[in-house]
Amino acid sequence: MSQLIIQDLVKQYGSNTVVQxxxxxxxxxxxxxxxxxxxxxxxxxxxxxxxxxxxxxGSIQLDGRELTHVPPHKRDVGLVFQNYALFPHLTVFENVAFGLKRHGVPKGEIKGRVMGALESVQLANLAERYPAQMSGGQQQRVALARTLVLKPPLVLFDEPLSNLDAKLRQALGIEIRALQREYGFTGIFVTHDQEEAMTISDRIAVMNGGRIVQMGTPQEIYMHPADPFVADFVGESNLFPVSAVQPAAGYWRFELPGGHRLSAENAGNGPSAPPAHAMIRPEAVLVQRQPQDAGDTERQGYNRLIGEVAFINYTGSSYLIGLNVKGLDSHFIVRMQNTRKQFDLRLGEAAVVEWPIHETLTF
Known part of the structure; x- marks a missing residue:
């Protein structure tokens, strides 16, 4: 296991600064x-x-060793590519053994290490196959075994799951996480898929415009996004501009477009200036048909909006529901778990959405 320290790293191409x-x-x-x-x-x-x-x-250090100007083959860093990068004319065994041979590992040691790595990715029985005889998921497992067999202290993953279907991506992501814990290596995983990042990571660094805009655990990133970009990029969200903001005894009171009045907690750790945006996660919202006497009456401790059901998408484990709410440019989204009880919402009818005030985040 190894510690990686990156300090003041900058990458420019002419006048274009890619990493800041x-x-x-x-x-x-x-x-x-x-x-x-x-x-x-x-x-x-x-x-x-x-x-x-x-x-x-800038500087890149691995366990105190400066790597910034060290050639790639001398860094002792493993890299798992997006496109597998297997040798098509070599068997699975030979692909995994290739790096060991280049590193001068004794022949008597190679077989045991290769088979051990293949067993860890559940491919020991396919050692004599060629890459063309394997599925995409199996090829990615071979690429992973080829890296792990070298026992690098640091492993870099360059979007290795992006070419796989959704179910296989999830399964292999869980497998990579289990292998990382088993082997104990330090890992950097690049992805644009927030669910993938949450499954695999101890921490997530959310990047935008060459900068890290927030770093934290998956729970911190999701539950307490630092700004509207993170709130919108990580997970589903209802994100709206706000106006007429007023402080009131530990709360912000404000209006959404259309004049809808809402509240959010301001416990002293929020913005010192009045917020410009409010965000509500779809799974925090309750939705039901609008009762005849609902009006605009708010339940104590809850925010409320009334709209018209625009769509209902069934996803198996949940329903994704969109409402047209007066004044809002986008649908208000609700994700309701499928409890297998009778579902009584219908397209075009009026509905009420409510959520606890403390679930409203402001930026």
Whole structure:
């Protein structure tokens, strides 16, 4: 296990700064995900750590050893690629053994290490197959075994699951996490998929415009996003601009477009200035048909909106419901768990949504 320290890392291409003053400390045995949209600088950062790109300035250290100008093959860093990068003319066994041979490992030791690595990814029975005879998920397991067999202290994952279908991505993501704990290596995982990052990571660094805009555990990133970008990018959200903001005894009171009045907690750790945006997670919201006498009466401790059901999408484990609410430019989204009770909402009818005031976040 090894500690990775990145200090003031910058990468420029002419006048274009792709990575800006990046500072990261990845603890020994930790799995950190770099999460963000295309072009945010996450893959460039990974390639600088691997030695495939040279930083414009800054420092990369692994266990106190300066790597910034060390050639890739001398960094003792493993890299799992998006496209597998297997040798098509070599068997699975030969692909996994290739790196050991290049590192001068004695022949008598190679077989045991290769079979041990293949057993860890559940492919020992396919050692004599060629890559073309295997599925995409199996090929990615071979690529993972090829890296793990070298026992690198640091493993870099360059969106390794992006070519797989959703169910296989989830299964292999869980497997990678289990292997990381078993082998104890420090890992950096690049992805644009927030669910993948949450499954795999101890911590997540959310990147935008070449900078880290928030770093924390998956729970911290999801439950307490630092700004509207993180709130919108990580998970589903109802994110709206607010106006007419007034403080009131530990609360912010404000209006959404359309004049809807809402409240949010302000316990002293929120913004010192009045917020400009409010966010509500869809799973925090309760929805029901509008009773005849509902009006605009608020339940104590809850926010309320009234709208018209625009769509109902059944996803198996839940319903995704969108409401047209007067004045809002986008649908108000509710995710309701499927409890297998009778579902009585209908398209086009009026509905009431409510959620606890403390579930309203402001930025």
């Amino acid at each position: 003053n990046l500072n990261i400390a990845v603890e020994s045995g930790e799995m950190l995900s770099l999460l963000g949209p295309s072009g945010c600088g996450k893959t460039t950062t990974l390639r600088m750590i691997a030695g495939m790109h040279s930083p414009t300035s």
